[in-house]
Amino acid sequence: MLVVRPAGPADFDALMELAVLSGRGFTSLPEDEPTLRARLDLSEASFQAGVAPPEAWYTLMLEDLETGSIEGVAGVKAGVGLKRPHFSFRVVTLAQSSPVLDMRFDHKALVLVNECAGWSEVGSLFLRPEKRKGGAGRLLAQSRYMLIGIEPQRFAEMVLAELRGWFDEDGRCPFWEHVSHKFFRLDFDQADRMSASTDGQFILDLAPRHPIYTELMPVEARDVIGRVHRDGEAARAMLEREGFRYQGLVDLFDAGPTVACPRDDIRTVRDSRRLRVRLGEDAFGEEALVSTGEVARFRAVRTPVLIDGEAAILGREALDALGISEGEMVRVKA
Structure with missing residues (x-):
């Protein structure tokens, strides 16, 4: 039988193995030992009410009780953007018109925002490839909402999920390569690790402060704004069945979409x-x-x-x- 249970320090080796398997762009599972050990310590403290409720981060492991093997991981952050900004790009429409020419133009643009501060987040959903059929992913995903439903007051009234953005078959991220890299001047993997393992000050220092017009981007970068990674389509479908919807927000690095739902309207919590x-x-x-x-x-x-x-x-x-x-x-x- 498969069971979802709290993660703790003893799960480090299994969590590191899953982090390696998750591949590029899976920011919440960095291949960084101090970060993963700290996350497991925080998870243990969170389940035992050893931290303030908004600072809790619950990590869940999917275990096969017959073999003892760890088949997947997921998590719930009680609050994001509390100690560091939770930046995203908002996709907006900027209207410009000329009475002289009797013409109007609508331009899509990306604007840096910090709109989700204080929201809860479900994420880190990853299973071994051979376990992605047969209902294991659904069990792991829904277990997060069952956790929220036990004591909803531990969590915010809005819950978000960030989905991994698009990467080519060869591992290139078009949005990073043509847009974000121009501001951060780092390798994607380095920026990804720093986002997960530091206080994010470098994002505050370097992120663009002015709108970025999408028409000025190469087509291959513009076309992946809000596009989900091929391995994330099943996760997106499960989120949508729970009531999550796209919010017009995308990730700073890979332009993956943010979806969200009021806590009490999440189907598993509600029903x-x-x-x-x-x-x-x-x-x-x-x-x-x-x-x-x-x-x-x-x-x-x-x-x-x-x-x-x-x-x-x-x-x-x-x-x-x-x-x-x-x-x-x-x-x-x-």
């Missing part, structure tokens, strides 16, 4: 129910997403569940995977 567990001798009922009812003991699985009034009847394997006993509370999303 999951709090029920009391009863043990059934055998697994039966419709398959559903089930999580524990406490953040500190968070675990989530997909398993057959029979709903009987205010009770959820689960098999022994599911109870053991969740680490709970009969009579405890769980959250269930059919």
Whole structure:
């Protein structure tokens, strides 16, 4: 059985392996040991309420209980832009007209903004390639919303997700090469690592302060603004099924899109129910997403569940995977 559980310091080797597999442009999984170790320490403290709620960053691991292997990772940041700006480019339309010529022109432009400060963020969703079928990705993605639903007050009223932007088959990022590199003058990988492992002061120092007209860009850079990486299409589809929508914001480095949704309108948060567990001798009922009812003991699985009034009847394997006993509370999303 697959289970989603909190990450901790003991998961470093597995997290580093996933970071290497994730490839270029996956900013939230840098191949940087100090950054990943600090993230795991923060995750452990977050689940144990050892940090202020807005500063929490919950990292989740997808584990195969039969083999003990870690198959994927995901995360939830309770608040972004609190200690450093959370910059994006907003895609805007600038209208210009000439009464003399009786003509009007609408120009698309990118404007540096810091609009999402204080929002929560779901991200870092990555699975081993061989695990991207069969529902593992859906379990991992939805577990983030089950976590939010346990104690919504720990999280902001708006939740965002940033999707990786477009890279060519040879690993080139057209937007970085033709636009962002002109301002940052770094290799993409170096800028990506610095974005994840520093306080981001270099972004504040070097990011463009004036609108960038898209018509002045090469076509290959202009065409990838807001375009999702080929490996991110499934993630985008899952986000959209939960109610997330494109916000007209894109990443500074690769122009990947930002999507967002009000916390309480996220489908899994809205539709999951709090029920009391009863043990059934055998697994039966419709398959559903089930999580524990406490953040500190968070675990989530997909398993057959029979709903009987205010009770959820689960098999022994599911109870053991969740680490709970009969009579405890769980959250269930059919």
